[in-house]
Amino acid sequence: MTTAAIPIQSQTATTTAVQHAAPEGMWRQVLRSRRVLIGGGILFGILFLCLATLPWTLKSSSTFYYDYQDRSKLYQSSAWDVRSWFGYDQLGRSILARCLLGGIISLAVGAAAATIAVVLGVTVGLLAGFRGGWVDSALMRVVDILYGLPYILLVILFKIAFENPLSRLVQPMWANIIVLFASIGLVSWLTMARVVRGQVLSLRGQPFIEACRALGLKEGRIFLLHILPNLIGPITVYATLTVPSAILQESFLSFLGVGINAPLPTWGSLASDAVQQMSPIKLHWWLLVFPCTLLAVTLLSLNFMGDGLRDVFDPKKEAAKI
Amino acid sequence: MLRLIAFRVAQFPLILAVIYLLTFLLVWVAPGSPFTNERNVDKAVLDSLKRKFHADSAWTFLAYYPKNVLTGDFGPSFVHKEWSVADIIRSALPISVTLGLFAMLIAVPVGVGIGTMAAVNRGGALDWISLIIALVGISVPGFVVAAVLLIFAAETNWFPVGGWGSVKDMILPGLALSLAPMAYIVRLTRVSMLDTLGWDYVRTARAKGLSRAVVIWKHSLRNAFLPTMTYLGPATATTMTGSFVIEKVFHIPGLGQHFVDSVTGRDQPLILGVVMVESALLLVFNLLVDLAYGWLDPRIDITAKAG
């Protein structure tokens, strides 16, 4: 693939996307993209590993239990038997077991944030794009203002406001998790809203939509048959890109102490605990290296996947829709 | 042009006022008071403190503080009672701004360079390698990068281990801070460069015999840089208001820590002051970016925008 060829092909791809009612060819192209394959492959590999080991990491009687505190192994470094592969932490817990369960929770955070981002972002974006006028201005000003507010303030406030009332309905552990998911999701939908709105606006102005209207098609059908399919692309791309950012947000919140409740692990909280225990005297490197590597590899794959998808769906997208 | 600038600047006070009110509402809703410590304070003591600081209710606060904001007086900090919010911001802002600018100065040239080379070498080894390096910024949490750099500084003694006073202190924290924006700039540049390189005028230029380097750097870059330009606005503003993590790890007395500490301490005037500063910076930089947009690409007529 030479430099000159790709842009032309992608130009055609874009125009194809806009003109066809349902771009099935797009998905085939997705599966051919190397970035998507490699990124997706690694991601699903890790996910599978974490899910497959759940019966052990969640069984409280197993030595692989994520909170099994083995007094004989406090702060021990990596060794060759499986449980010791990633070493142990200060309370004698296997870092491997904690990383495996931590992966589920971290990825769940990402998935939840992406879901909220899609639901909220698409709704707002569609409303703004379709209604236009003052609805559009108002909604976009809201998005701008939310961008300007301090994120930490919003998260802490949200947590404080809702965690207690919620723990009356469900167990405190679940309340903590739900509130964490919700608060990260709440700050992740802004970009999606902007992207969707932009896409809707640009599609509405296209001649073929005018043509549809001239032909007498109802607004509803235009939306379902023509606009929505062209939205799926960008939505997928940004949903995929929301996941890594959400996982990083969670690690930042753990560093601040407002993340997930102990003793549940996430990769971010494992990394943050490790950093706080580092010193040049005794560098417990295994506490940091393993969770961070898993985190970095997963996030890299997600970003690769997102980039690959974006290359396929909208290679010309301007930066404003980061 | 001047009319546009004036129009935009005139909007600033309105937007800032709305942000002020919203932040204020959020802060007052949060339970917890800035005046409680480890020990349980007598209710009388608490009330007296609240009264002294005009903080007994939302209304007394609103009645007293906002009107002074116009003169730049945000009131005293509720937590650091000897310091006014203006004093605190005045001491911290220059440091954060310097650090942020330094980080952007690293991120922009390096990011654009890597992104361009990745685009030119599409699919090749350089593309993959450079992307991986750049993506460290968004795949590894900031506190990990900062902590690793700090240990590195401690072990090798080539760099000071934090603090702020001389140019040498800027290097490691600036580097750590630059990684995230660098990653974004790399990806943006790569995508838009790929696109630009496919345009007809590029092929014409090459056909005319201009060298590859000239075509890439002199002609394509200007167009490819536009999306990065748009990103630079908010990116510079947020980087300048400091990264809490970098500042905490390298113990730099910047504004980022105040962002977080003021919230955990429920220091209402400080929260408002810091938010105002960040919003103002954001607005200013967005305006600058829009102006530069028009200057960079004369085809774009920014005055035509609705504003």
Added chain:
Amino acid sequence: MGRVLAIPLVLFGMLLGSVIWSGGGVQKRAEFSFINRGDIYTLDLNQMSYLQDFRLTYGIREGLYSPDAKTLRPIPAGATGYDLSDDKKVWTFHLRKECKWSNGDPVTAKDYAFSWRRMLEDPGEYTYLFFYVKGAEDYSTRIQKYYASEGREGPRPDFANVGIKAADDDTFVVTLNDPVPYLLELVAFPPFYPRNEKSMEPFIEQQSDVQKAIGQVNYRGEYTRPPNVVTNGPYRLTQWDFKRRLVLEKSDNYWDKEHVRTKTVEMVVAENPLSQFLMYESGEVDWQSEVDGDLAAELRAKGRKDLRSSPAFGTAFLTFICTPELPSTVAESVGSKKNPLADVRVRRALTMSIDKQFIVDSITRMGELPARTYLPPDGTLDGFTWIPGPFTPGGAGAAQYTDKQMRDMLASKDGMKGAGAGLPFNVELARKLLAEAGYPNGQGFPNLPILYGTNSETRKKICQVLKNQWKDALNINVSIVGAEGKSFRDKVSDKQYAIAPVAWYGDYPDASTFTDKYLSTSKQNDAAWYNTTFDDLCAKATKEGDAAKRLRLLEQAENLLDTEVPIAPLYHYVNVSLSRDNVHGVDPNPRQVTMFKGVWVER
């Protein structure tokens, strides 16, 4: 390309501009430079409550008496001596005539009266200590009401009724409600230090008309900052860069300046433990006053000679809520109202099944002693002895333990298990007690939340260990709930928790600084433990003039706490610091008082 290149150039130009704006520049290193426990919270005597603030204040201010640099006992400072009336209620202090303020004004009794009066009118955390003075509590409450109601709930109380009088420039008379044998300790404590009223006048907050009419004066906090701050101690505060450093310089107006050896002292602010250690290692600071657990343990394992530790006057413990029904928010999350912790057998079972030795060996790792009692046996409490616990042969009648015996017992291998004060570590007995209380083998025991403040990594780990220990020993489940700093303190003080790890440090060397916390009337009584026997014992002790008899009463009160266990003592704090051999005068001590007057560095 030219236009694109302009962007980085513009950024570079801005960078140069901001570098010039931020000043910067390298600071000349002080003779003695140290890292304090944390950043200064406030230097206003009214609001001061943190240890690091007190530490700095000892360097810049002085009271009637002051802690001696070596022994920490109060020695005459602002006063040369005192006369005590026969009923031991009237103290007449004779002031030292040479004492001057840093601006040259002489220190007079009026300055003491002014400062003490401010403590009553503008209350802070330690205002309650002034209530030993006749009429002080009444004055303070009434003037609060008067100010709050803008003069309607009058009349204005008269300060002449309070037992604080400047008889003349050099005589200061204090009249108390009851004899207070440790008054000298109190006047050596910063809230009792004098202030120069004239120098604070420029900082009076703008008064509204109402305030002028009722005579209400408030001072802006900035009066404590250089260059306007006026102090009377061995050093003057000459520089304060917010969150960066404070610089003290030897004061020429100090009466004892010949004995002040170090000319400049610098306090560097670095809140990250790693940065603190690196600054010490590189020589940028001479003394790191607090070293945290993990680092201390590693350094000790390496045999570092510059690591110094001393027991501290404080105890870490779990607080249990003792109300018959669970607090509303807890009850909702647990699903039932009945509070198992209201039963003393349950509290004893929980306490006796905690392996505290493991906690100090593996989690806190600073060389602390595991605790069986609430009051720490670190030697600060002169003459205090501990009554043996209920599971010790002989019980309460047997010989009481001195603090040296307590320390030896707690340091010994099985010291937690056998005879001693308070409750032992005994899992079988704990199980029996739990069964007696109605939860055999943990059946039916609700899943209580254990609440911790997320700003403490150590407490987080302790909670995780406790969860497992209680599961293994008693087969009960607890869930760990984290609350962010302020929320945590609010929840505990509002009594909306079930179990929480907390701590208490003594403010002055007397047992009452610990026992007062659990009086039924005390606002610090987070456990909501209301015991009339305890209240009676403490009240009798307040009135008791004979020091020995008073101690016996307080010992019995303390024993009640250790056996009824509204709190489960975990360990006694240890203070660990780092200083090289050439630094003198910074040895750690239980109350963590360091007088800079006695510090000097050999170079």
